[in-house]
Amino acid sequence: MQIHVVQRGQSLYGIAQVYGTSVQSIAQANELPDPSRLVVGQALVIPIVGRYHWVQRGQSFYTISRMYGITVNELARVNNISAAAPLRVGQRLYIPPRPKPTIDVLLYVEPSTTVSQTMINEVRNRVGSLTYLAMFSYSVNRDGSLNSPSIDNIPAIARAAGVVNAMVVSNIENFEFSADLAHALFTNESAQNQLFGNIIQIANEVGYGDIHFDFEIMRPEDRELYTSFLRRARDRLHAAGLTISNAVAPKPSDITTGIYGAHDYAAIGNIVDFTGLMTYEWGYTYSTPQAVSPIGPVRNIVQYAVSVIPRNKILLGQNLYGYDWAAPYPPAGGPPARAISPQQAIAIALRENAQIQYDYQAQAPFFRYIDDAGVQHEVWFEDARSIQAKFDLIKQFNLRGIMYWKLGLSFPQNWLLLRDNFNIRKRT
Numbered sequence: 001m002q003i004h005v006v007q008r009g010q011s012l013y014g015i016a017q018v019y020g021t022s023v024q025s026i027a028q029a030n031e032l033p034d035p036s037r038l039v040v041g042q043a044l045v046i047p048i049v050g051r052y053h054w055v056q057r058g059q060s061f062y063t064i065s066r067m068y069g070i071t072v073n074e075l076a077r078v079n080n081i082s083a084a085a086p087l088r089v090g091q092r093l094y095i096p097p098r099p100k101p102t103i104d105v106l107l108y109v110e111p112s113t114t115v116s117q118t119m120i121n122e123v124r125n126r127v128g129s130l131t132y133l134a135m136f137s138y139s140v141n142r143d144g145s146l147n148s149p150s151i152d153n154i155p156a157i158a159r160a161a162g163v164v165n166a167m168v169v170s171n172i173e174n175f176e177f178s179a180d181l182a183h184a185l186f187t188n189e190s191a192q193n194q195l196f197g198n199i200i201q202i203a204n205e206v207g208y209g210d211i212h213f214d215f216e217i218m219r220p221e222d223r224e225l226y227t228s229f230l231r232r233a234r235d236r237l238h239a240a241g242l243t244i245s246n247a248v249a250p251k252p253s254d255i256t257t258g259i260y261g262a263h264d265y266a267a268i269g270n271i272v273d274f275t276g277l278m279t280y281e282w283g284y285t286y287s288t289p290q291a292v293s294p295i296g297p298v299r300n301i302v303q304y305a306v307s308v309i310p311r312n313k314i315l316l317g318q319n320l321y322g323y324d325w326a327a328p329y330p331p332a333g334g335p336p337a338r339a340i341s342p343q344q345a346i347a348i349a350l351r352e353n354a355q356i357q358y359d360y361q362a363q364a365p366f367f368r369y370i371d372d373a374g375v376q377h378e379v380w381f382e383d384a385r386s387i388q389a390k391f392d393l394i395k396q397f398n399l400r401g402i403m404y405w406k407l408g409l410s411f412p413q414n415w416l417l418l419r420d421n422f423n424i425r426k427r428t
Contacts, residue, residue: 001420002046003384005358006038019046031343031412039349041356043365043384045413055091068095102423103394104401106132106166106276106315109408115152122407123154127161129415131401131425134166134212138202139173142184144194146202155206162426166245167208169199170215177217182262186225196236203242209428210273211237213246220261227267234271243273247317247403250279252300254308269309276403277301280319285336289325289378291364293318295389302397315403316394320411322381324348326371329378343410345381356383363389384413391421401425 004015012035016023027035029047038044053064061072061083068075076083078096087093107130111119127133135154139147146169155165171182185191199211213233218226234244248268249260268275279298283290298316305314322345323337330336340348345365349356352369359366366380394402402418418424 001417002048002051003388003417004044004046005385006040006042006044008040010038012036012038015044015046019048019052021046021048029412029416031410033347037350039346039354039356041358041365041367042346042349043356043413045384045416047416050094050096053093053095055087055089055093057089060087064093069098070095097420100421100423101395101398102425103399104131104274104315104425104427105129105418105422106134106401106403108134108136108168108404108406109154110136110406111150111152111154113150115150115154119408120152120154120157123157126407126415127158127163129418129424130158130161130163131427132164132166132210132212133158134168134210135208136406137168137170137172137214138199139170140181140185140195142181142188142191144185144188144191144198146195146198148202151206155208159207159428162428164209164427165207166210166212167199167203167206168212168214169195170213171218177215179217179219179222182215182218182226183222186222186229192229192232196233199237200240200242203240208242210243210245213244215246215262216249217259218262220257220259223256223262223264226262227264227271230268230271245272245274245276247276247278250277250281250297250301250317252297252304254304265305266308269313272313274313274315274400275309276315277305277317278405279317280405283323283337283380285323285339286330287337288329288331289323289337289366289380291359291362291366291380291386292322292382293386293390294359294362294364295386295393296361298390299393302393302399306397306399311398312400314397314399315401316390316399317403317405318387318390319382320404320406320409320414322379324377324379327376327378340379340381341409341411342382342413345379348379358385382411382414384417387411387414387417388421391417395421 012023065072065075173181237244248263280293283292321339325337328334354367354369356367364386365383368378
């Protein structure tokens with residue numbers, strides 16, 4: 001699989017010729033609505049086995065082989081040339097695919113009041129690339145009862161595909177995460193017992209295999225209470241044959257204050273079967289325009305996490321969306337940013353004749369445009385390059401896998417590159 005960035009004047013036909021493939025295969029892989037119209041700076045996934053490298057000035061067999069983790073002799077052999085032969089600038093070399101690590105993939109699904117046929121179709125399209133499908137969410141009440149989401153036949157579809165259904169349990173009250181609700185639950189052992197019993201009953205009825213706690217925006221002074229709650233949950237749920245996981249706030253160190261303070265990475269890592277790092281939302285609805293998951297801060301979170309949590313328990317969190325900010329940008333009084341999928345971002349750039357740029361420090365694409373009302377916009381999103389940077393991070397740190405928020409945000413390149421980079425573990 002190859003990533004190609006569209007240059008000015010290029011056509012899909014010319015790009016297909018370069019890689020020895022067809023216009024149709026590239027258009028289909030990237031779900032291009034109109035193959036005759038490309039955006040300058042747009043990243044395309046080229047669906048070929050392996051990839052090509054064009055020799056740059058100063059490069060040798062040795063330096064190129066080091067770049068791709070292949071021996072000099074193997075590189076020469078697959079290209080049917082002598083390893084002693086000089087390389088020419090611009091010469092095309094074929095790079096064969098490398099062995100792929102096996103990872104877990106978790107995808108959240110968030111039904112609204114009803115499950116649409118579109119959502120069911122999307123689940124069917126994605127279950128082959130998943131280990132876990134996480135149903136968001138069963139919100140807890142203060143007496144330990146649960147509010148159930150609409151699920152329709154989604155768990156049955158996942159189970160038939162060998163995917164573990166995960167039951168997401170959250171401290172959402174009145175449509176937002178509630179620190180007061182969490183505290184009330186943590187200090188009421190009777191309510192906790194009721195909650196665990198209800199979870200086990202629902203898990204048995206629906207067929208959930210993992211119970212995934214997504215407790216956010218808690219009081220930092222409830223840190224030990226949350227840890228104790230998870231320990232009691234683990235003991236009850238393990239006894240019932242269920243695994244336990246959770247999502248943790250993105251922390252570059254053992255922060256004990258603020259809304260992230262209640263998540264004790266080291267303690268949680270000793271309790272749960274696995275945990276997902278929520279490594280996104282640097283750029284968010286009310287922020288200034290910026291990358292949603294810039295690689296530098298994400299790397300810092302991972303570096304801290306692996307220092308206190310076993311690597312085989314860590315999922316890297318990844319957004320499947322971006323934002324379109326309109327000036328004057330928040331927090332300077334502007335409107336909240338609009339969440340968009342990567343496919344929507346490309347459509348906007350095409351419509352507005354905007355050139356996509358790439359921030360190599362953040363490893364994220366962005367562009368600017370002025371709408372019909374004369375308002376300046378800035379869009380940051382994900383593309384093949386930015387997601388590949390996250391896949392490389394998973395490989396570098398040998399993490400358990402990846403955790404996506406969420407189903408329904410169109411990003412076909414992600415799923416192509418996911419299967420190209422990894423084997424997906426099935427745990428049923």
